[in-house]
Amino acid sequence: MIFKELGSTGENIPALGLGTWGIGGYEAPDHSGDKQTIALLEEAIEMGYTHIDTAEYYAAGHTEELIGEAIQSFAREKLFIVSKVWPTHLSSKDLPKALKGSLKRLNTDYIDLYLIHWYNPDLPLKESLSAMAEMKKLGFIRHIGVSNFNTNQLKSAIAVSSEPIVCNQVLYNIEDREPEKELLPFCQKNDITLTAYSPLRRKVVSENVKNILEKASRKYNVSIYQIMLAWLLSKERVVTIPKAASVEHLKENLQSLELLENFELKL
Template identity: 85%
Template sequence: MVFKELGNTGERIPVLGLGTWGIGGFEMPDHSKDRQTIGLLEEAIEMGYTHIDTAEYYAAGHTEELIGDAIQAFPREKLFIVSKVWPTHLSAKDLPRALKASLKRLKIEYIDLYLIHWYNPDVPLRETLTAMAEMKKLGFIRHIGVSNFNTSQLKDAISVSPEEIVCNQVLYNIEDREPETSLLPYCQEAGITLTAYSPLRRKVISEHIRRILEEASEEYNASIYQIMLAWLLAKERVVTIPKASSVEHLEENLQSLELLENFELKI
């Protein structure tokens, strides 16, 4: 596994995490593949996917439950668990309840990185981030961050947060490049980790990008999806959390790390 520093904490985390949106259901729980899902998660951890990303919203909490079952056989200190609090739970009263519910479902005593899932203009950022800081002081959270924040929102959050914001998780891939306009440069300058979600475009790739990917695929003897991941991970401060639905996909994604030493793709 390859590691990068989380924010300016001095702590290094796996650059390739495991996204879990859709595992165990989407907006609602789906129990039909629970046993297979837990088995796949266990295999992923054994392969080195110790950075696991989830949220209370995923499958109405069931995704956290599945992760909680899967991680029981592994040393807690070897895992880096990320979860996110939904916009309706950002008040000083609701956030601690949401956090403790996530901890119960995950069957752990602390979350390594706790993120505001989406900005909510109806709840002051200072209130939310103060609540998160209190939970950090109590040992329920190790680090705090945000998700889906634009540059202005991120700067506002930093200005009122009692604790260091170490991460912003956003949509970013070789087709969806909005973060490059200002967010990524700001994170790189400020020392904030940018976690790219949905890094793989498996269904819709423009003809122009496909041609570039196929040329790079031949040059590096890799799949176009490995090229997509390497393209992201070659960037300063960027880590990513692709979802994988099979052992084959898990292995393919891991192999993208082998490209990084001499990788260069200008688009």
């Protein structure tokens, strides 16, 4: 595993984490594969996926429940669990309730990094971030961050937060490169971790990008998905969280780390 510093906390987190959207259902819970899913999550953690990304929204809480089951046989301090609060739960009254729901489902006393899932223009950011700071003070959250915030929204969050905003989780992959214009340079300059979500673009890329990836995959003798991950991981401040639901995919994605030493991809 490769580790990168989380914000300017001095704490290093695994640069390759595990995404869980679709694990145990999408918008609604799907209990049909629970047993196999828990076993797969346990295997993933054993392999080195100790950074796990989830959200209260995923499968209406069931994804958190499955993770909560899987983590029970591991030392909690070895894990880095990220969860996110849905934008309709951001008031000072609702946020603590949402957090407690996540903690219960995850069967844990604290979340390592708690993110505002999406910016909500109808609620003052200060109110949500103050509620998060309070939860941090009480020990229910270790770090605070945001997700899907553009640069201006991130700047506003930093301006009103009493606690450091250590991370912004956004859509970023070899095809969706909007963050490179402003957000990524801002994060790099201000020591904020950028977590790239949908790093494999859910396996759908344009013909042009596919050609570039195939050329690189022949050069390095790896899959195009490993190229997509190495491309992200080679960037300063960027960590990523591919979702994988098979041992083969989990292993293959981990192997992308081996590419990094001499990795170069011109686009």
